[in-house]
Amino acid sequence: MSRRPGSVAAIAVTAIASAIASLQGQEAAADPVRPANSPLVITRAWLPVASVTMAFPASARTYREDLVARASDRALLAAIRETTADQAAVINHYRDATGRYFVAAVAPEAAESVLRTMERAARTPLPARLVEGAVAGMRADFAFRGDLPRSRFDRVLDSRLRSESAAPDGADTAATTGFDGLADEVAATAPAARWGPPVWVLVDDEGATSAPAPPPPPLPVAGSAATAPSAPMSDQVPGDAVTRWVGSAYRFPAETTLVEACFLRMVLEESLESRRDPDLFEFDTEIDAFGRLVVRLSTSANASVSWEARLDEAIVQLGSEEGRFRLGQLLTSALSRWSRELAPATGAGRAAAEALLRGATDPQAAAFANSTATAPSAERLREVASGVTLVLRVVYGSS
Amino acid sequence: MPLVASLLCIAGLIGAAGPGLRQTGAQAPPGDPMVPDSVLGIPAGPTLILERTEGIPVVGIRVSAPLDPAWPGAARILVEQALNRARDRAEVIGAELWGGVQDGRIAFHAIADARYADELAWVVRMLTAEPEATGAGRPIARENARLDQLAETPRGRLILEVEAKILGSGGGGALPVPAVGDVQDMWLRSFARDRLRILVLGDLPLYWVFANLSRIGASAEAQAGAPILPPPRTLSFPESPLYSWTAAAFTLGPSHDPAVLAAVAALRLGLQQSDIADAAVHLLEGPDDRSGWLGITAQATRGRDADAALASALALVSEEGLDAWWMRGVAAARSDLVAAASTPGGWLALSDRYHSADGSTNARTALERFNTLRREDLAAVLEQFQATLFRPRIDR
CATH class of the missing domain: 3.30.830.10 (Metalloenzyme, LuxS/M16 peptidase-like)
Structure with missing residues (x-):
């Protein structure tokens, strides 16, 4: 070569x-x-x-x-x-x-x-x-x-x-x-x-x-947890669709690292996927530039249950003592997803670039791109999940 | 377990391809990931192609078997049953699961975090197990529906024609639909242990590979008879009321050959860029069976426009026609190979595609072949064209 x-x-x-x-x-x-x-x-x-x-x-x-x-x-x-x-x-x-x-x-x-x-x-x-x-x-x-x-x-x-x-x-x-x-x-x-x-x-x-x-010192997902409002901001926007869209933003507790935030995001996705029913059309999650966990989901306007309530409940469960066993199961699956994402050169490059954009030093960015061996424990993720707070919710469509 | 113990003993002897094991092909030059570390043949067992990569966070396993007979329909059913069988187990460990017909082989891969290698081997054993009679109904129904759907459109009819030609089931797009027994027979033939290739990517010791993977597939005692194809299904072909369609099919050579891949990419570029008036022209790539069949359809409101468009498209398949696109085709095909190698699944697929029993080819030699392709290599590829060209009737 x-x-x-x-x-x-x-x-x-x-x-x-x-x-x-x-x-x-x-x-x-x-x-x-x-x-x-x-x-x-x-x-x-x-x-x-x-x-x-x-x-x-x-x-x-x-x-x-x-x-x-x-x-x-x-x-x-x-x-x-x-x-x-x-x-x-x-x-x-x-x-x-x-x-x-x-x-x-x-x-x-x-x-x-x-x-x-x-x-x-x-x-x-x-x-x-x-x-x-x-x-x-x-x-x-x-x-x-x-x-x-x-x-x-x-x-x-x-x-x-x-x-x-x-x-x-x-x-x-x-x-x-x-x-x-x-x-x-x-x-x-x-x-x-x-x-x-x-x-x-x-x-x-x-x-x-x-x-x-x-x-290197751990890379925090965001340093502004203290500024989180005490009550979540809520907004209902009328829409003419038969689909109901809900966007939610959650703030992680202080001291949460980027790796921990990513794993909690993946574990939450696994949890939602396992609860999926025909009323849930689609959902996606991301961690935005301000370090918030953003979840978008769409459901049937006639859904018999509120999926935003289920979403909140899923997060609460991940942070609870009762959810400990389930969290361990979901973490297994998330670990494989993370490894598969970071194994290709393209995935590692993108992860390191994301960390740099978030203000990481070079060693922190490299550590993030190689973080498959330093995944957080289920216990630590439970702690993080228990401190997650809703800061924004936008509902578009029928209430 | 005695079996595992004996395999461990075999593995202990592997240092210089010990008794009973043969080292096939050349050892990899140190440090080139495009060349497998070692290729080992187990007597009456599978060929093991090992890509032992220290430090990689995932483990990937691919198993491939020849398509015997060359019946993509039966392979699709076999694959669907296998994926259904293994999916739940794979989800537990977050494994990526894939199955399909690729490069003329029935192939599966499973990729997961390196910590779950043992569970992943279990998933692979489930993938390669004998198909059951129960659970085959839905995949067979889907295959029937697929044939009906293909018969609905002229483009689909061209695919049927090409598949029938490969299978040798007769003209007119006549294809048989496999029954449960056909799928089981295909498994017995294709998944005979000594016909399997097992490719392992990961930081795993050799004894682990032997202990977990050397006994998958059908044993030598379980023999299937010669394949007998059932009669083809009768399909109804509705007329195309608005447009006239014409079509041609041909092959430029084996689909894994870098020169053929480059020629196909050049043809695709040429068709995209050519301004063929009053008609829509499309390139269809045939079943992924390594035969490299291609199809071209031309659609127009008037029959003579469709004929003229097809003639223009076929005129491209010549040295003069592809001259302007050849080098860009080479670059595009080479980039596709690089992109494929960038993921663990694609890396394993390339190792499988370019494996040869004598070790003379591998993904590295394929990439180097792209780097050395010249203008004069186009002529050799196009020799196949006139010899294989046929023009099935799809406008009915």
Whole structure:
């Protein structure tokens, strides 16, 4: 196998958390002062494929900013795909409540070249034809699905989550508005200039290793638990659909780490899945940029039971003494899910990028990407679940 | 347990492929994950392909068996029954479970956290167990419904034609529907222990692999007779009232061959980018049976437009036609291979696809083949085209 060219190795720096020392061959290298635009390098000797991840923070301020981010990401993805068409690489784009991720699965020998290509694309104003194509695509997409109940609900909930108040920020406007001048605005500024330098993670099959270092301090999911309101904010938005949508945001107790929050999220998903009935159409969960657990679910408007009550009850049960055995069962399943997510280079890269976007240091981000061996105990998860509090609930549709 | 103890003894002898065991193929060059660490053959038992990766947080096991006979319908039923059998057990440990026909083999994989390797082996044993008579009704009904659905549309009829050609069941899209006994016979033939490949990805000792996986499949005593296909089902083909359809099918060679994969990717790009007037043209990829059959359909309001569109599409399948797309096709197919290798399941599938008994091919050699493909390699691939081209009637 050909070797990775030297320049990335040169900027790849070498420190490693002993939290992951037990994972032989999975070591992260990090310099105390890593230059901007140089990647955090995570090394896994057994990987057949490397990954390059570039991530910008989620647009968390306004509806308009979210539109700009979506259009810019579409155009940037097209630009990167065009310029890497002759490379052994597949570029994908993901977005969640924390960030917007451009993840390349790439042959190890092409990793540096792809990284440099992505970097150039992010630093350069986007070509007008790609931006226009992106905005046209968004217009068509919004015309098709913008007024669907799910889309309306998402806009309303996202607006409430952004502002943490009942006042909407423009998201309640019709779906097809907000495009005026969008292409010009997106094309005017390079992505890296608009949102600041992206975070970079390279997960590779070789690199410098060093002696185990002390474990990094745990990465808290959010540091603002003390500001949680005493009573949850509740909002009922009328809708004309036969489906009832409910969005709930919960705050974790202080001292909760990101790994613990992720495991509680997965365990809750397993718990809801096991309680599923025909009235529950769909649900998804995420941890947003403010460190809150956000659960969206849709049910039949005529459901005989309240699924938001079931959701609250599921969380209470996870934190109770009676739920101890069930929590242990669900944790088994969550462990496998977490390992499968982090085993591929692309999954590890995205996890490390998420941690960096949340303010992690390099060792903390590397530890998070390698956290399969340091999963929280069932007892600790029970403690976390018992301290989870509801801070926001939005119901869209019939009550 | 005596069985386990004896397997442990065998494993103890494995150092240099001890008595009774044969090391097949070449040992991996150190540190290349694209090449299995070791390939071992157990006398009258399965071939074990081991990817021992220190530190990987998951364990993945794939079992594959030849498609015997080449009857995708029976394989689908066998797979569905197996997944139904193992699903509950897999969910308990959060394992990813997959089954299907891939590269001409019936294959399953199960992937879970490395701490649950023992439970995962149990899941794999359930996947590969003999199919029961009970529980077969629903998959068989689904296969019947699938044939009816395919017969509804011209594109579906082309798939039926190709499947019938592969199975040798006659023209006109005539396909038999398997009964319970056919599925059990297929298991006896395909899952005969010495025909299985077991691929293991994980940080596991060899004795664990022997103890847990070397006895799966049908034993040598359980023999099935020669396959006898039941008569094909009669299907009704409704006429297409609005459009005229024409179609052609052909193969460019074995579907796992990097040059063929590149040619298919080039053809796909060429069809997407070509401006064929007054008609819709689509490329269909045939059953995943390693034969590499492809189909092209052309649909238009007038018959002559459909014929002209099909002729334009088939003209692309030539050195001149694909010249502009060939190198992009190579790059696209190479990227697909890299993307597939990025997940444990895809990694195992590639190891299986490119395994050869003499060790001369593996995922690494396939990737290198992509890197060395040149313009002149296109000609050799296209030789198959004219020899295999046929034009079934699907517009009825």
